Amino acid sequence: MNMDNRIRKEEETIDMSIEKFSGKDLEELIVLSESFKQEIQSKEEHHWFTKLQKRTKYDLYNIILKTQIISAIIGAIGTLSVFTLTPKVINMNYMGWIIVPSMALIIIPSMLITTLEDGTNDLKRKLRAVEILIDKKQPHIGKKIMMDTNIFNKIAEGILDVELLEKAKTKGYIFYITHIQSDEISSCKEEEKRKKLVLFMAKISPKLINTESLVWGKSRWGFSKWGKGELFEKLKEGSDNPKRYNDYIIAETAIKNDFVLLTEDDKLRSEIHRFCGRAISKEDFLENIR
Numbered sequence: 001m002n003m004d005n006r007i008r009k010e011e012e013t014i015d016m017s018i019e020k021f022s023g024k025d026l027e028e029l030i031v032l033s034e035s036f037k038q039e040i041q042s043k044e045e046h047h048w049f050t051k052l053q054k055r056t057k058y059d060l061y062n063i064i065l066k067t068q069i070i071s072a073i074i075g076a077i078g079t080l081s082v083f084t085l086t087p088k089v090i091n092m093n094y095m096g097w098i099i100v101p102s103m104a105l106i107i108i109p110s111m112l113i114t115t116l117e118d119g120t121n122d123l124k125r126k127l128r129a130v131e132i133l134i135d136k137k138q139p140h141i142g143k144k145i146m147m148d149t150n151i152f153n154k155i156a157e158g159i160l161d162v163e164l165l166e167k168a169k170t171k172g173y174i175f176y177i178t179h180i181q182s183d184e185i186s187s188c189k190e191e192e193k194r195k196k197l198v199l200f201m202a203k204i205s206p207k208l209i210n211t212e213s214l215v216w217g218k219s220r221w222g223f224s225k226w227g228k229g230e231l232f233e234k235l236k237e238g239s240d241n242p243k244r245y246n247d248y249i250i251a252e253t254a255i256k257n258d259f260v261l262l263t264e265d266d267k268l269r270s271e272i273h274r275f276c277g278r279a280i281s282k283e284d285f286l287e288n289i290r
Contacts, residue, residue: 014125014128014129014132015129017125017126017128017129017130018129018132018133018276019274020129021126021129021130021133022133022273022274022276023270023274024133026134029130029133029134030134032130033127033130033131033134036123036124036126036127036130037127039120039123040120040123040124040127043120043123044120132276133273133276142258142259142260142278143171143172143173143174144173144174144176144257144258144259144260145168145173145174145175145176145259145260145261145262145285146175146176146177146178146250146253146254146257146259146260146261146262147175147176147177147181147204147206147262148181148247148250148261148262148263148264148265148268149180149181149184149185150263150264150265151262151263151264151282152181152185152197152200152201153197154264154282155196155197155200156193156196156197156200159282160282162200162203162204164286164289165204166203166204167289168285168289169204171289173289174207175204175205175206175207176206176207176208176209176257176259177201177206177207177208177209178208178209178210178211178223178249178250178253179208179211179219179220179223179224180211180218180246180249180250181201181250182201182208183220184246185197185198185201186198208223209253209257210223210224210225210253211223211224211225211249211250211252211253212224212225212227212229212231212232212249212252212253212256212257213225213227213228213229213231213232213249213252214226214227214229215229215232215245215249218245218246218249219249229252231252231255231256231275232248232249232252234275235248235251235252235271235275236248247265247268248271251268251271251272251277251279254272254277254278254279255272255275255276255277255278258278259278260278260279260280261277261278261279261280262279262280262281262282262285263279263281264281264282266281269281
């Protein structure tokens with residue numbers, strides 16, 4: 001297996017592990033991470049190759065590797081000779097005596113190489129996947145914040161103090177919205193609440209960015225990119241409900257721009273984590289800025 005294929009296989013295995021563990025919450029992932037670390041340490045400590053001196057390891061590995069290469073060449077030559085030489089040159093009854101040793105010269109050195117492995121490769125890939133998910137789910141992982149509309153609702157309802165968000169800006173946090181949040185605020189049927197939402201949005205002054213996809217009936221021309229919408233389609237697979245399309249547009253934009261989505265929608269946070277995006281609740285965010 002060449003290096004490119006090996007790297008590709010490693011990445012595919014990590015991606016599969018990420019998908020497998022994505023449903024776990026942060027605390028479960030941390031416990032899982034520690035478990036993998038302990039298991040890896042135990043395997044490494046008890047493996048015979050680990051107990052050798054560093055120089056001895058290096059020499060032994062090189063000897064086996066060179067033996068594998070030489071044996072593979074000799075074995076290949078022996079095997080090919082059976083099929084290229086005519087029966088007049090080699091008695092067919094003795095072909096097995098050539099093939100078996102030739103194949104053995106190819107297989108045995110490869111088996112010796114595997115004895116040098118401590119059996120932690122799979123565990124290390126799983127650990128890497130868990131660490132990626134932990135990094136994505138940590139509440140203090142970035143200062144570029146995409147604000148969901150329900151956060152503005154919490155401000156208007158007096159549940160979230162807008163002064164705390166202004167304090168966050170002094171600490172380097174940058175807030176973003178798309179036209180979706182603006183449209184949702186403008187369409188609020190309660191006039192008094194709508195006025196508050198507009199005022200609070202003006203006070204926070206989030207940066208307006210284009211959505212990553214143009215969705216018919218939802219997106220605004222000039223405020224949306226003409227993208228393929230691949231991630232949007234994948235998000236829809238969880239629940240193809242048109243009422244959720246706005247959420248998926250916001251989620252896709254947050255993920256692709258590597259923003260942290262600040263939202264009180266538990267289901268949306270889970271969906272974002274499933275696709276290795278970053279999302280936190282109001283409580284986690286406030287804990288982070290205090």
